Amino acid sequence: MSTIKAYETAAGKRYRVRYRKPDGSQTDKRGFRTKRDAELFAATVEVKKARGEYVDPSLGRVTVAERSKSWLSAKKARAKASYYRTLEIAWHTHVEERWGGIRLVDIEFSDVQDWVSELAEKRSATVVIRAHGILAGILDTAVRDRRLARNEARGVVLPRKRKKKHVYLSHLQVEQLAAESREKATLVRVLAYTGVRWGEATALRVSDVDFGRRRLYVHENAVRVGPKTVVDDTKGGKARWVPFAPFLEFGLRAAAKGKRADELLFGDGENYLKTPDYRDGWYAGAKKRAGLPESLTIHDLRHSAASFAVAAGANVKALQRMLGHESAAMTLDVYADLFDDDLDKVADALERSRDEALGATA
Structure with missing residues (x-):
């Protein structure tokens, strides 16, 4: 039982x-x-x-920086190297300076909200959400460890991510870009007509090309992490076979010529190609010469591949498999604008159905 005693103070x-x-x-x-x-x-x-909900106040007197170590270690053990790198940068750049020296028990909801609002004025929604997620994750762990009764970072108003409008190139524009990319022409065509990501394409080896079935075996992803290239599983974590059109075969055979089966398909066979800067380098030069927008990123070629596939009659399930999305629902969410014609077909079908029904009763 508790005891209560009075004492005098100034x-x-x-x-x-x-x-x-x-x-x-x-x-x-x-x-x-x-x-x-x-x-x-x-x-x-x-x-x-009695309820097992007691939290010892003394356990919350450690700082956020002290608790960050175990949280980051756990993330490093589970996350891909490229994703962990973004977390590590966000922690050091945005979270540690503001919260590293603050004790867990001293964090207040309004302070977290003010921090998020101030950060949102200077950084993108993606950066803000990631930084907030790190702080909230550390505090979630503290709650589970009974260092805190509740997480004061949960429930704050976060900025909304604005969906970037997709850029879809025409066949002519892709061909102009490929021609201006010179020795990387085949790589550009592969990106624009198969939908593989840059890291997936540059991780392909000669043995991953099945010329008989016209398929690419996509099972690795080469990502720049600081000064190094790290090779990991694909973004979705699953290998997939991606079809390529017959017109790509000549370029692919040329890329594979003289290389061993275990060598990289694109480049010199040994060194992974670096992701091109959309503002400088060979890709920027090719865009300029082809008369394409400076803002066009290498990832926009993946969007073009999706639009070409849908225009050619690919259904949502086929597009999902080709792009390596987790589900058809995800594909629809990302590329809903490519299926507007399906809505028109539904409306037309309803019109015909109604006319037939009313005509039968006339």
Whole structure:
């Protein structure tokens, strides 16, 4: 049971509650202005102990930086190297400076909201959401470890991600871009007509091309992580076979010529090609010479591949498999604008159905 005792301070009488924690050790809470407040606190402690909800206040006196180490370590063990790198950068750049030296118990909801709002004025929604997710994740772990009663980072208003409008090139524009890309022409055509990601394409080896079936075996992803290229599973974590059109065969055979089966298909066979900067380098030059927008990224070629496939009659399921999306629902969500014609067909079908039904009763 708890005991309550009064004591004198310069500001007047105060009350102290002494009680036992679930592990049997004694502690106390001081500073209550009235005996009634002290009694309410003591009663709350007993209820929380009975329910198994008690949180030792002393455990929350560690800093966010101290708790970040185990959280980041856990992420590193599970996440892909490229994703972990973005978390690590976000922690050091946006979270550590503001929250690293703050004790867990001293974090207030309004402070977190102010931080998010201020960061949103200077950074993109993606950056803000990632930074907030790191802080919230660290505090979630603290709650599970009984260092905090609740996570004050949850429930804050976050900025909304604005969906970037997809850029779809025409067949002529792709051909102009490929021609201006010179020795990388085949790579550009592969990106624009198969929908494989840059890292997936540059990780392809000669043995991954099945010329008999006209398929690419996509099972690895080469990503730049700092100064190094890290090879991991594909973004979705699953290998897939991607079809390629007959007109790509000549270029693919030329890319594979003289190389061993285990060598990289694109480039010199040994070194992974770096992701091109859309503002500088060979890709920027090719865009300029082809008369294409400077803002066109290498990933936009994947969007063009999706539009070509849909225009050619590919259904959602086929497009999902080709692009390596987790589900057809995800494909529809990303490329809903490519299926507007399907909505027109539904409306036309309803019109015909109604006319037939009414005509039969006339």
